[in-house]
Amino acid sequence: MTPTTGLRPTRPVVNPQHPPNLTNYRYFAAKTRPPSLRAARDAELKALIQSVFDTNYRVYGARKIWRELQRQGHRVARCTVERLMRELGIVGAVRGKRVVTTVQDRAAERAPDLVDRDFVAVAPNRCWVADFTHVAAWAGTIYVAFVVDTFSRRIVGWSAATTKHTELVLAALEMGLWQRGREGSPHQPGQLIHHSDAGSQYTSFKLATHLDGEGIAASIGSVGDAYDNALMESTIGLFKTELIKPRRPWKTLSEVERRFPSVVANHLVNGPVRHSRMASTGDLSPRTRRGLRFS
Numbered sequence: 633m634t635p636t637t638g639l640r641p642t643r644p645v646v647n648p649q650h651p652p653n654l655t656n657y658r659y660f661a662a663k664t665r666p667p668s669l670r671a672a673r674d675a676e677l678k679a680l681i682q683s684v685f686d687t688n689y690r691v692y693g694a695r696k697i698w699r700e701l702q703r704q705g706h707r708v709a710r711c712t713v714e715r716l717m718r719e720l721g722i723v724g725a726v727r728g729k730r731v732v733t734t735v736q737d738r739a740a741e742r743a744p745d746l747v748d749r750d751f752v753a754v755a756p757n758r759c760w761v762a763d764f765t766h767v768a769a770w771a772g773t774i775y776v777a778f779v780v781d782t783f784s785r786r787i788v789g790w791s792a793a794t795t796k797h798t799e800l801v802l803a804a805l806e807m808g809l810w811q812r813g814r815e816g817s818p819h820q821p822g823q824l825i826h827h828s829d830a831g832s833q834y835t836s837f838k839l840a841t842h843l844d845g846e847g848i849a850a851s852i853g854s855v856g857d858a859y860d861n862a863l864m865e866s867t868i869g870l871f872k873t874e875l876i877k878p879r880r881p882w883k884t885l886s887e888v889e890r891r892f893p894s895v896v897a898n899h900l901v902n903g904p905v906r907h908s909r910m911a912s913t914g915d916l917s918p919r920t921r922r923g924l925r926f927s
Contacts, residue, residue: 677701677708678716685722693724742835743850747827751863753783757812757819760788762801762828763864765872767792769882776888777804779826780867787867788812792888798836801828805839809846821847829853829861 667675684700685692692700694717698710717723753759764777775796779789789808793800805826812818826848828834835852843850853861882888 674716674719677706677712678720680704680706681713681716682720682722685717685724690722691725696724741840742830743840743852745827745853746825746849746851747853749862751782753781756781756783756817757824758783759825759827760805760808761861761864762804762826762834763861763868764796764800764804764833765868767876767882767888769884769888771884774882774885774888775800776871776892777801778864778867778871779804779808780864781808782863785863785867790892792885792892794885796833798833798838801833802839802842805842819846819848822849824848825851827851827853827861828864 680701681697684697688696688700694710694714697717698708698713701708701713747759747761751759751761759782760779761782762777762779764775767774767776772794774792774794776792777790777800778787780786781788788811789804789806791800791803791807793803809819824847826843828851830852833839840850876882879891
């Protein structure tokens with residue numbers, strides 16, 4: 633029975649999960665009708681926009697993509713390109729913006745923070761911190777990863793690549809392990825902590841498996857928090873200020889790989905750099921401080 637107010641019948645209450653018989657036709661028609669002309673056109677344009685974006689090194693913004701589509705004979709409004717780019721989640725390169733290196737993978741399981749901003753180690757091979765940065769080169773952006781022993785502030789491993797995948801940071805870790813083994817002071821399973829930020833490279837399953845196999849405890853700080861990985865932020869800042877900028881321009885990845893070993897060894901390990909006169913190292917170079925430990 634239809635409820636009443638005493639004056640006239642009111643509209644029946646409609647349960648969205650059980651539409652009344654009068655709307656069955658419209659309900660099933662909406663479920664089975666083909667996509668609208670706009671939806672079909674959007675799908676076609678999205679494929680074209682993605683193709684132009686990928687073909688042009690993923691740097692084109694809405695204006696350049698719109699111009700390129702016009703040159704290809706596709707009639708489309710610029711505001712439509714902007715809307716569809718937002719839906720696709722793509723953006724062009726913007727001048728004056730820094731290169732983003734730390735991108736969190738929210739689906740990845742994160743290790744706990746075992747360091748808690750305490751970067752003073754009592755001996756070598758007790759705590760290594762890791763991070764990576766970028767170098768602007770003529771051939772494109774080059775990413776450089778580091779692993780630093782917090783006891784001496786020495787760079788024990790590094791690697792360079794044109795992509796920021798897990799292999800970049802894994803290669804730096806493997807170099808550090810090889811370096812310490814070659815010097816006769818390999819790490820002892822269960823004693824070493826590997827600390828980094830929460831970038832997707834460091835929370836990846838591949839790196840976690842490698843750390844577990846080597847008996848190294850993983851430690852993860854937060855995303856983009858300079859304090860949670862302050863020692864690496866300091867090292868990278870020194871690296872760029874005293875090594876990268878004075879030796880510009882950098883041209884290719886091979887040049888970086890060729891010149892970095894001597895630069896890192898002679899300046900950041902043996903040379904005059906004291907890592908911003910950090911009191912915890914006694915104002916000694918990394919190799920000198922480590923030598924005193926084993927003397």
